[in-house]
Amino acid sequence: MKHYLSSGIAASLLLGSASFAFAASELTIESWRNDDLSIWQETILPAFMKAHPDIKIKFTPTAPVQYNAALNAKLEGGTAGDLITCRPFDGSLDLYSKGYLKNLQGMATLDNFPDSAKGAWSTDDGSATFCVPMAAVIHGFIYNKDAFAEIGVEPPKTQAEFMAVLDKIKEDGNYIPMAMGTLDQWESAAMGYQNIGPMYWKGEEGRKAIVAGTGKLTDEGWVKPFEVLASWGPYLGDGYEAQSYPDSQTLFTLGRAAIYPSGSWEIAGFNRDADFKLGAFRPPLPAEGDSCYISDHTDIGIGLNAASPNAEAAMKFLEWMGTKEFAELYSNAVPGFFSLSKHEISLSDPLADEFISWRKDCQSTNRSAAQIVSRGTPNLWNEMWVVSANVINGKQSPQDAANQLQKGLSSWYEPQMD
Amino acid sequence: MVSERKKKPFRWHVLVFLAPAVIVYTMIMILPLAETLRFSFFQRDTTTQVVSFVGFENYIKLFFDPYWVEPFLNSLWNNCYFFMIHMLVQNPIGILIAALLSMVHLPGKKLYRTAIFMPTLLSFVVVGFVWKLMLSPLWGVSKGLMKSVGLGSWYLPFLGKEETALTTLSLISVWQFIGIPMMLIYAALLSIPDEVIEAAECDGVTGISQFFKIKLVLILPTIGIISILTFVGNFNAFDLIYTTQGPLAGPNFSTDLLGTILYRTFYGQQLQPGDPNMGAAIATVMFFIILTGVAIYLFFIQRKLTRYEM
Incomplete structure (x- = not known):
């Protein structure tokens, strides 16, 4: 971390001194993605500056754990950069309601993004959008291509096929059908419930119904995915109850498991660690012919500091973020983090390309607990962790789990109160 | 008399x-404690973001709102x-080991003493990680x-059930900290004067009964402190x-302690926003639970313990 920080400081000093010579408007980007520093400096920013020679721009990241606190302090003290990297949902909404972020509603570039992407950086009523969506991570299943060929199974399309594949791998006995554990609990919720769930609750439609209070977490679409999860237990490795997230990753990259329920953020690590061919298939459809929904979780956006003296130049950068050029540059530089724009882009990493290709046939949605409904006590997202793990462990029935979520939510969330 | 007045x-x-x-002591102990107490009487308004005095509202919520009191009682239990x-396993075994170590003819005494005390010096992160690996169903x-x-x-996948x-975590903690009662008891046993032991032996009290009738009685105050x-x-x-x-102390909150519930409340957890005021209320309740426990010990148990001049 120290290394990144010091190189970040050194780099920003260098960039800073270099730009004095031009005396053009100079922009600063605040970010927590210090892992991406070289990508921004060597790939993304030079491309922008080539097209806009009058604008200088530098990327000044802070360590992820310190970002929120540091950014708040800088905004309060009036020393924050012109462009602010936005955390999704409440983190940035808070900054907007305090007046630190500019309302970008009406910017042409926003039309390049679907509503589900903009939702992460909009007010609850959708009347203002304050960050340009940048990147999302997509949920799905990564599989061991060599193992599939060896056993003679094809990536499944429907839930029935999925179970048949699991049965076949189990019968073969050489591989653990699926690498997942319930010890850390968030895997059960994020890679289990949120991964397969959107197919059943119909993506944004179901999620918005919960937020609006017209749907309930006990509706069929929300119970079904728990029923599917309940059937996973026998296909996970021995003692999966005590298997942690890094255990599951290692189990899969060692080639001992055939399928890994997951998300695109694993791509870079798996490409590095696994010495077999990797493939990906999207969450299975409930039945042949159903429409397809994927969890395409908005994670990073960029907004404009309301106090920026270089607002005009900063707007140019934000406009550029909506272009196909940016989308392709960024998504290729950071495999697994996908641009949120509507442009059809091609990726050089085949696995990342597979993930992003699902956007063509499927509708994107956010994690269902991410917006608004996790503000109270009991916290819906925490509860989802616990009940999802319980369901997989066979400690709670799917209906019970859904009842518990609904009861908790309706205890504090007004639109859900009876 | 007059001069004395x-x-x-x-x-x-x-x-x-x-x-x-x-x-x-005031700066680093009393002030933070008082500050925590003061903090627990405030709360941030969710819409206006203004922190204002709310009296006992946090405590009322903690004790009467089922979504607070259930997790709280669960963690308390x-x-x-x-x-x-710890009382049933750590301390008796600690006493037993100390008694064995204080025997005169035990080869490799120093080695055992050091080895058993070692885990106490390890970081809890190391202990947690090593045990998690040893118990792992995959690589353990x-x-x-x-x-x-x-x-x-x-x-069984012990940590996952x-x-x-x-129980598993309690035993891991026992393993880590058993060195402390062992050392304290060992020191107490060594400080028993030889004359007492010799006198006991003259009276025909030896071996096991010597331990229970003479030594254990003399080290009771140390056991109290432990x-x-x-x-x-x-x-x-x-x-x-x-x-x-x-942080969610799984599975299903079965390992949730007061410390973990305090942490989650105070700092938040992923999408759960941190609530420092409610956290302060929990911290205060924890303080009073510990205070009550210590007070019960001091007033009702320690006073009844007889101390023998040795």
Whole structure:
């Protein structure tokens, strides 16, 4: 971390001194993605500056754990950069309601993004959008291509096929059908419930119904995915109850498991660690012919500091973020983090390309607990962790789990109160 | 008599000598405690973001809102269980080891003493990680070890089962901290004068009965101190659970202690926003639980303990 920080400081000093010579408007980007520093400096920013020679721009990241606190302090003290990297949902909404972020509603570039992407950086009523969506991570299943060929199974399309594949791998006995554990609990919720769930609750439609209070977490679409999860237990490795997230990753990259329920953020690590061919298939459809929904979780956006003296130049950068050029540059530089724009882009990493290709046939949605409904006590997202793990462990029935979520939510969330 | 009633000059030096300790202690202990207490009477309004005085509202919520009181009582019960295991396992075994170590003819005494005390010096992160690995159903040695002695069918993913997770963690904690009661008892046993032992031997009290009738009685005050140290340590425990089970203290909150619930409330957890004021209320309740426990010990148990001049 120290290394990144010091190189970040050194780099920003260098960039800073270099730009004095031009005396053009100079922009600063605040970010927590210090892992991406070289990508921004060597790939993304030079491309922008080539097209806009009058604008200088530098990327000044802070360590992820310190970002929120540091950014708040800088905004309060009036020393924050012109462009602010936005955390999704409440983190940035808070900054907007305090007046630190500019309302970008009406910017042409926003039309390049679907509503589900903009939702992460909009007010609850959708009347203002304050960050340009940048990147999302997509949920799905990564599989061991060599193992599939060896056993003679094809990536499944429907839930029935999925179970048949699991049965076949189990019968073969050489591989653990699926690498997942319930010890850390968030895997059960994020890679289990949120991964397969959107197919059943119909993506944004179901999620918005919960937020609006017209749907309930006990509706069929929300119970079904728990029923599917309940059937996973026998296909996970021995003692999966005590298997942690890094255990599951290692189990899969060692080639001992055939399928890994997951998300695109694993791509870079798996490409590095696994010495077999990797493939990906999207969450299975409930039945042949159903429409397809994927969890395409908005994670990073960029907004404009309301106090920026270089607002005009900063707007140019934000406009550029909506272009196909940016989308392709960024998504290729950071495999697994996908641009949120509507442009059809091609990726050089085949696995990342597979993930992003699902956007063509499927509708994107956010994690269902991410917006608004996790503000109270009991916290819906925490509860989802616990009940999802319980369901997989066979400690709670799917209906019970859904009842518990609904009861908790309706205890504090007004639109859900009876 | 008259001369004695004459006013004594005020003894300034008492104040001067007390001052450093009082000032430092106040700064780093009393003030933060008072501040925590004060903090627990405030709350941030969710819409206006203004922090204002709310009186006992946080406490009322904690004790009467089912979504606060249930997790709280669950963690309190778990904490009591955690403490019980320590009292039943850690302290008796600690005493036993100390008694063995204090035997005169025991080869390799120093080696055992050091080896048993070592885990106490390890970081809880190391202890949590090492045990998690040893118990792991995938790479752990525990499965193979149990199989090799014919207990293979008894193997469970201990940390992942609601029924076994808390007991397992308690025992890991016992393993880590057993060195402390052992050392204290060992020191107490060594300080028993030889004359007492010799006198006992002259009266024909030897071996096991000598231990129970003479030594154990003499070290009872030390055992009392150990119990209270264990109590305070256990009710402040947090680190081991956090490193092995994560902030949600799974499975299904079966390993949730007061420390972990405090952490989640105070700092938040992923999408759960941190609530420092409610956290302060929980911290205050924890403080009073510990205070009550210590007070019960001091007023009802320690007074009844007979101390023998040795």
